[in-house]
Amino acid sequence: MANRAGVWREIARFVSRDTARAQIVLELGAGYCDFINNFPASTRIAFDLNPEMSRFAAQEVDLRIADCRGMPGIEAGSVDLVFASNFLEHFTIEEAAALVRDAHRVLRPGEG
Numbered sequence: 613m614a615n616r617a618g619v620w621r622e623i624a625r626f627v628s629r630d631t632a633r634a635q636i637v638l639e640l641g642a643g644y645c646d647f648i649n650n651f652p653a654s655t656r657i658a659f660d661l662n663p664e665m666s667r668f669a670a671q672e673v674d675l676r677i678a679d680c681r682g683m684p685g686i687e688a689g690s691v692d693l694v695f696a697s698n699f700l701e702h703f704t705i706e707e708a709a710a711l712v713r714d715a716h717r718v719l720r721p722g723e724g
Contacts, residue, residue: 620646627695628652634692638718640680640711641699645669653693657686681707683714691718 624647628634635655639648642658642665649656649670656673659680669675678684694715700708 617646621650623647624650631693636691637693638691640696645673647695648673683718686718688717689720692720694719
């Protein structure tokens with residue numbers, strides 16, 4: 613587990629170098645929350661279906677134990693960065709395309 617956390621800490625550091633302005637970050641399928649816990653943003657939101665994952669989220673992370681499809685509770689144009697890893701392959705092509713459209717909807721214009 614420590615090795616996994618260390619890898620994700622480095623991934624979060626690497627991603628944050630290219631997204632330094634990202635202050636509101638959303639992670640889809642957060643799992644053990646290793647990425648979102650380590651990303652330096654003022655607001656960190658994560659979705660995961662597994663209620664067991666709530667014990668891994670940092671106190672500052674708004675972990676939503678819910679289906680992220682449609683991104684309930686996330687306003688259009690309100691997020692600076694949407695992150696997902698090892699996630700989209702769990703959906704059909706149509707479902708994955710809808711998730712990408714949802715991510716695009718919640719992103720601030722001009723953000724990634």
